[in-house]
Amino acid sequence: MMPSARFADLEGASVLITGGGSGIGAALTEGFARQGAKVAFIDIADGPSLALADRIEKDLGRRPLYLKTDIRDIEALRASAAKAAEAHGDVTVLVNNAALDDRHAVEDVTVEFWDNNQAVNLRPHFFSAQAVAPGMKRAGGGSIINFTSTSFLINHPDMPAYTAAKAGIVGLTKGLAGKLGADGIRVNAIAPGWVITERQKQLWVTEQALAAHVAKQCIKQMMQPEDIVGTVLFLASDASRMLTAQMLIVDGGFL
Incomplete structure (x- = not known):
């Protein structure tokens, strides 16, 4: 369920979301569109991204701008940020959501795998922020929201390159x-x-694992992509005007 709260200052805001075509990113794209924002989103997969844009246009009468981009290509990332600004005005909300949480064993990691993992999970967060910062300055301010993960806080054993990147995002944020x-x-x-996104369901969710995880949460409900939207809208809006350099955990009270 999308949050019921409305943030008046987000109406007409120029928003750029990375990884906005599926999973949590798709929920964010829709969530900002429902606030009346002018949304551009970056993704690499045409099928789900175009279907999302079609659905939002049909439901809301406004179409988010899909920018096909490989975020490992920094020049392409910069070009897409410029296209978003050209279409909607200087970006004042950036959501760095894109990530790749492939599992990997310590003994199997090569230099190439490590570098590619960081090129998806950490490096673009900096360069997208670098790309939009001048426009935010011109606009008198803005909000950058970086997605990290509780995975590095719970000592997740199966993706050390990913958890390293997610911890790094906290340092970058500060x-x-x-x-x-x-x-x-x-x-x-x-x-x-x-x-629990479709990707999680396809690759890693089992009935037993999910039940065990939810049992450790204070709120005994499965988390869905829409459950992340409200917190991001709050961080994007002037409701959080004096909140910066912080990490907000949204995990149903697991930690």
């Missing part, structure tokens, strides 16, 4: 917040717990 705050740009991180 460093950018310290640098950009003087220009009215807030930078925060959100750490979701186990959100």
